Amino acid sequence: QVTLKESGPALVKPTQTLTLTCTFSGFSLSTSGMRVSWIRQPPEKALEWLARIDWDDNKVYRTSLNTRLTVSKDTSKNQVVLTMTNMDHVDSATYYCARISPGISGWPDYFDYWGQGTLVTVSS
Amino acid sequence: SYVLTQPPSVSVAPGKTARITCGGNNFGSKSVHWYQQKPGQAPVVVIYYDSDRPSGIPERFSGSNSGNTATLAISRVEAGDEADYFCQVWDRHSDHCVFGTGTKVTVL
Numbered sequence: 001q002v003t004l005k006e007s008g009p010a011l012v013k014p015t016q017t018l019t020l021t022c023t024f025s026g027f028s029l030s031t032s033g034m035r036v037s038w039i040r041q042p043p044e045k046a047l048e049w050l051a052r053i054d055w056d057d058n059k060v061y062r063t064s065l066n067t068r069l070t071v072s073k074d075t076s077k078n079q080v081v082l083t084m085t086n087m088d089h090v091d092s093a094t095y096y097c098a099r100i101s102p103g104i105s106g107w108p109d110y111f112d113y114w115g116q117g118t119l120v121t122v123s124s
Numbered sequence: 125s126y127v128l129t130q131p132p133s134v135s136v137a138p139g140k141t142a143r144i145t146c147g148g149n150n151f152g153s154k155s156v157h158w159y160q161q162k163p164g165q166a167p168v169v170v171i172y173y174d175s176d177r178p179s180g181i182p183e184r185f186s187g188s189n190s191g192n193t194a195t196l197a198i199s200r201v202e203a204g205d206e207a208d209y210f211c212q213v214w215d216r217h218s219d220h221c222v223f224g225t226g227t228k229v230t231v232l
Contacts, residue, residue, distance in 0.1 A: 037221065047159075047167065047210055049221035060219050061126070096166060108214050108221070109173070110157035114166040 002026035004036075004097050004115035011121050022080040022115060029055055030075040035100040035108050038071065038091040038106050040110030041117075048090075052100070052108065053080055057064045092122045126184075126215045128224035133171045135230045142155040144227045148199030154213040156194035158187060161208045171196060198229070206231045 008020035017089040020038070027034055051071045052060045061069045070083045081095060094117040101112035129147040136142040146156060156174050159167035169178055171187035174194065184199045198205050211224035 008219075039221075039223075044232045047212075047223040049223060052221070062220065063218070101172070105155075107216060109155055109168070110212060111159075112169060112170055112172075112178075112213075114168070117166050 002099060002113045003114055004099060006095060006097050006115045008095075008118055008120065010119060011123060011124050013065075014088055014122055016087050016089050018084045018091070018120060020081075020082045020084075020097075020120075021053040022082070024078050024097070024099070024115075026113075027099065028075065029053075029056055029073050029078070029080070033100065033102040033106070036073075036080045037098050037100060037108075037111065039096045039111075040091075040100055041096070042090075042093040045093075050084075050095075050117055051082060056057070087122045089122050092120060094119045126213070126218070126220070126222045128211055128213065128222055130209075130211060130224040132225070133228045133230065133231045135232055136198075137232045138201055138203065139168070142198040142201050142205070142229055144196045144198075144209050144211075144229065146196070146224045147192055148194075148222075149192060151189055151192050151194060151213075156187070156189050157212045158185075158196045159210045160205075161210065162206075167210060182218065188211055196225065201229075201231055203231050204231060 004024040032053040037052040053071045068085045096117045098111040098114040100108045103109045158171040161167040174189040175187040
C-alpha cells in the first residue's frame with residue numbers, strides 16, 4: 001500500500017525559507033523508474049507543478065522557480081525534502097507530494113498517489 | 125511554456141452526461157491524464173493515458189484525445205461527481221508537468 005504524507009511549518013514569514021518533508025511508504029525511491037514530485041495549489045486556484053526527483057537523483061524544477069527550489073531525497077528514511085527560499089505571500093498554498101506512476105513509457109506521465117497536502121501560509 | 129485550457133465551469137443535470145474539454149497544442153503526441161478533486165481533498169486520477177481508467181473508478185468516467193482537444197466524459201452524472209477536474213500532460217520537450225486550468229462541475 002502506497003502512502004505519502006507532507007510535513008512542515010504551517011506559517012512562514014516573508015523572505016524566510018520553507019522546508020517541507022514528504023514521508024512515503026509502499027515503494028522505494030532507489031528502485032529504477034520511481035519518481036516523486038511536489039505540486040502546490042493556492043486557495044481556489046489550479047494545481048502548479050514545482051519539482052521532480054528521480055530514483056537516479058535526477059532533479060527537474062519549474063523554470064520560473066528554478067532559482068528558489070531545491071529537492072533532495074533520503075532513501076534510507078523514505079523521504080523527499082523540498083526547500084523554497086525567499087517566501088512571499090503569493091507562495092501561500094497547499095503543498096502536495098505525489099508519486100509518478102512507473103508507467104509503461106519509461107517517461108514520467110501521471111501521478112498515481114498523492115499525499116493529503118499541507119497548507120502553508122506566508123504572513124508576517 | 126505549454127498551456128492547457130479548460131472551461132471554468134460545467135453544469136449538468138443528474139443522470140445526464142458532462143463533458144469537460146482540455147485544449148493544448150500538439151496533443152496527439154502527448155498522453156492526457158485527468159484528476160478529480162473534491163473540496164479539502166487531494167486530487168485523484170480518474171483517467172490516465174487518454175482513456176484508461178484506474179481500478180475503483182466507475183465506468184461512467186471515460187476519456188478521449190483527438191487533435192488539439194482531450195475530453196473527459198462523465199455519464200449518468202451523480203451528485204457525488206461534483207468536484208473540480210484537472211487535465212495534465214508531461215511535456216517531454218521541457219520535461220515539465222503541466223496542469224490544466226481546472227473545471228468546476230456542478231450537478232444541478
